[in-house]
Amino acid sequence: MSKHAAVEPADEVAGRGGRAATLVRKHTRWADDFPEPGVRFADLTPVFADPEGFRAVVDCLAALVPDADLVAGVDARGFLLGAGVAATLGTGVIAVRKRGKLPPPVVTREYELEYGAAALEVPATGVALRGRRVLLLDDVLATGGTLAAAADLFASVGAEVVAAAVVVEIEALGGRGRQGDYPVTSIITV
Numbered sequence: 001m002s003k004h005a006a007v008e009p010a011d012e013v014a015g016r017g018g019r020a021a022t023l024v025r026k027h028t029r030w031a032d033d034f035p036e037p038g039v040r041f042a043d044l045t046p047v048f049a050d051p052e053g054f055r056a057v058v059d060c061l062a063a064l065v066p067d068a069d070l071v072a073g074v075d076a077r078g079f080l081l082g083a084g085v086a087a088t089l090g091t092g093v094i095a096v097r098k099r100g101k102l103p104p105p106v107v108t109r110e111y112e113l114e115y116g117a118a119a120l121e122v123p124a125t126g127v128a129l130r131g132r133r134v135l136l137l138d139d140v141l142a143t144g145g146t147l148a149a150a151a152d153l154f155a156s157v158g159a160e161v162v163a164a165a166v167v168v169e170i171e172a173l174g175g176r177g178r179q180g181d182y183p184v185t186s187i188i189t190v
Contacts, residue, residue: 020060021188023053024167042140042168042190048080057167057187058084061137064185065163068135072096074150075120077139081167085137094129096136096150097121107157111149113142120149122157130158141166141186144175151180 027050029043047053062085071089073082074096086093098118099108105124110117122129134154138147151161161182169176169186176184 016056016060016063017187020053020056023047023050023056024188027053028168040170042170044077044139044167047167048077054080054084057081058088060187061085061135061165061185062088064165064183065133065135068133068162070094070129070132070159071135071137072122072150072154074136074138074146075101078137081137081139085135094122094127096153107153109149109153109156111145113145118146120146120153122153124157129154132159133162134159136161136164136182138164138166139168141169141175141184142173144173144178147175147184148178148180151182155180 024047027047029046031041031043033039034041047057058081061081066089068089069091071082071086071091071093073079073093075098079095082093082095097120099121102121102123106121107124108119108121110119136147136150136154141147147164151164154161161180163183163185164179165185167187169189171189
């Protein structure tokens, strides 16, 4: 169990979430028609580059599941979130990689994006995943394929996704509806 598993008062948790939301709204850079025409890309680079913004986001996400024993960050901005949250919680972190970035053997899940198809992988050996309580993190929840594929990947190796969280949720794309039984949290919804 994490050394930060103490329950915090609800008003402190709400205050942390509100502060993070304010900073995410302030610093997010929106890019229309990127990476393809018709896609509106939420660039969180300015949020993460701002020390106050990054700290607020990490603290907000870490408060979600203080007793997780592994934090998983989805390629690539989820790596930043995962590392920060894992360091805060005193847990391990695992990178959920895009296809072809890990040496075999790997466990793979293919999925659809709003602008194509992709696959995610985790090591099949070398990391004990069975029975682990995983907090799954990504930067944006759009159509939901990436987060659902990552959760399915962990379920297939015997891990339990206890919660998933993102910084920005694009509600109109319905990604929340593709998620499993785990709770899903977003810092802001647009």
